[in-house]
Amino acid sequence: MPTASPASPRVLVVMPAWNEEESVGATVRSLRAAQPGIDVLVVDDGSSDGTAAEAARAGAIVCPLPFNLGVGGAMRAGYRYAVQHGYDVVAQVDADGQHDGAYLPELIAALDSADVVVGARFAGRGDYQVGFVRGLAMRLLAAVLSRLAGTRLTDVTSGFRVINRRALHIFATHYPAEYLGDTVESLVIALRTGCTVRQVPVEMRPRAGGRASQTPVRAAIYLARAVIALGLALVRRWPTTLEHPPKEHV
Amino acid sequence: MKATLVLGLIGSLGTLVFLFEMLRRRHLREKYAVLWGTVALCSLLITIFPGILTWLADAAGVEVPSNLLFFLASLLLLLTSIQHSVELGRLEERTRTLAEETALLRLELESRGRTTGEAGPDG
Numbered sequence: 001m002p003t004a005s006p007a008s009p010r011v012l013v014v015m016p017a018w019n020e021e022e023s024v025g026a027t028v029r030s031l032r033a034a035q036p037g038i039d040v041l042v043v044d045d046g047s048s049d050g051t052a053a054e055a056a057r058a059g060a061i062v063c064p065l066p067f068n069l070g071v072g073g074a075m076r077a078g079y080r081y082a083v084q085h086g087y088d089v090v091a092q093v094d095a096d097g098q099h100d101g102a103y104l105p106e107l108i109a110a111l112d113s114a115d116v117v118v119g120a121r122f123a124g125r126g127d128y129q130v131g132f133v134r135g136l137a138m139r140l141l142a143a144v145l146s147r148l149a150g151t152r153l154t155d156v157t158s159g160f161r162v163i164n165r166r167a168l169h170i171f172a173t174h175y176p177a178e179y180l181g182d183t184v185e186s187l188v189i190a191l192r193t194g195c196t197v198r199q200v201p202v203e204m205r206p207r208a209g210g211r212a213s214q215t216p217v218r219a220a221i222y223l224a225r226a227v228i229a230l231g232l233a234l235v236r237r238w239p240t241t242l243e244h245p246p247k248e249h250v
Numbered sequence: 251m252k253a254t255l256v257l258g259l260i261g262s263l264g265t266l267v268f269l270f271e272m273l274r275r276r277h278l279r280e281k282y283a284v285l286w287g288t289v290a291l292c293s294l295l296i297t298i299f300p301g302i303l304t305w306l307a308d309a310a311g312v313e314v315p316s317n318l319l320f321f322l323a324s325l326l327l328l329l330t331s332i333q334h335s336v337e338l339g340r341l342e343e344r345t346r347t348l349a350e351e352t353a354l355l356r357l358e359l360e361s362r363g364r365t366t367g368e369a370g371p372d373g
Contacts, residue, residue, distance in 0.1 A: 043353070061357065061361075062357070063357045064357075065349055065350070066349050066352055066353065069350070073349065076350055077349075077350035077354060080351075081357070084354070177343075
């Protein structure tokens with residue numbers, strides 16, 4: 001069981017951003033306005049536009065990756081930063097503005113009884129439209145992970161999540177870079193290394209830059225990849241203890 | 251028979267010369283050259299003594315000896331390709347780790363530059 005966190009845990013928001021110059025500034029600003037006590041680290045995932053500059057102007061700490069690694073790589077860099085700087089709680093928030101920073105206190109509070117808290121759609125708040133096949137894939141993933149977690153999870157591909165120190169040390173070492181690895185597989189890793197996963201229902205805003213391309217073929221490919229990613233995550237071997245935990249340097 | 255001898259000699263000796271040249275120019279590392287060198291030597295051996303192949307095919311129960319050769323050759327290519335994919339995956343993982351570390355170091359360096367004289371970038 002996770003231990004009670006100190007009175008005011010040090011919170012870091014990690015925001016992976018790839019060519020998000022239009023939205024990253026506003027997202028960082030609204031987050032900092034809503035939650036003044038927290039630090040925001042924007043991991044610029046090899047953007048070719050002004051993402052890093054915009055994020056820095058908005059007051060974020062910017063970690064520029066030399067080339068695009070995908071969300072998994074960006075997040076692991078962020079987790080490593082958090083370990084090195086001794087943060088207690090790390091939140092993952094998308095740069096496109098669809099995650100509402102106002103939910104963060106609620107997510108962080110839920111860490112009292114869990115190591116990983118997922119801000120989930122389809123859980124009563126807001127209404128979302130997804131295609132049939134894509135919806136099927138998401139429900140399948142949710143069903144399997146709910147069983148594994150022993151609690152109801154409705155939105156396992158959500159990139160809005162909060163983790164405590166215990167999960168942080170695992171993710172700073174093992175965070176998959178593969179497609180769907182950063183969402184689905186990371187939850188499997190957390191569960192299999194003994195972490196508790198919970199969800200908190202959230203409402204998400206429509207993304208600032210719209211590009212949700214939905215064709216039946218794409219949806220079918222998504223389903224297939226989801227099944228493969230989940231299947232592999234379930235049979236892969238993961239260390240139950242960490243041999244080389246990243247070091248904190250004070 | 252003459253044609254197979256000539257083709258076999260050109261193929262295997264050519265491979266050996268090519269490997270040597272690549273090694274000399276340091277375009278190829280020894281550990282990879284060993285594998286392909288062995289393959290080239292084996293095919294040279296079979297070219298000069300085709301009896302080995304016929305004997306092997308007979309022992310394995312393969313009717314046409316060349317089919318055994320094709321089978322073994324494609325099996326070898328398949329296995330080396332898989333091996334290379336594994337190696338590539340490991341390299342990608344290392345590159346990824348390096349990229350993450352570089353980014354964090356750069357951030358650290360810049361924040362230290364900004365706070366020169368103070369205790370450090372982090373409390």
